[in-house]
């Protein structure tokens with residue numbers, strides 16, 4: 937079992953694929969948008985983007 941990494945989502949799901957991180961594609965979409973938004977916000981602070989996890 938694995939917990940969905942989607943923002944505001946705390947659904948536990950069976951991880952059929954080792955790289956799967958979300959219970960649903962909508963969660964992946966939301967998280968991607970949140971990440972890009974955060975990156976835009978933290979673009980003025982050097983090092984913040986490098987410290988952001990899960991970008992690889």
Ligand SMILES: [Zn+2]
Nearest residue numbers: 940945959963
């Ligand atoms: Zn989810």
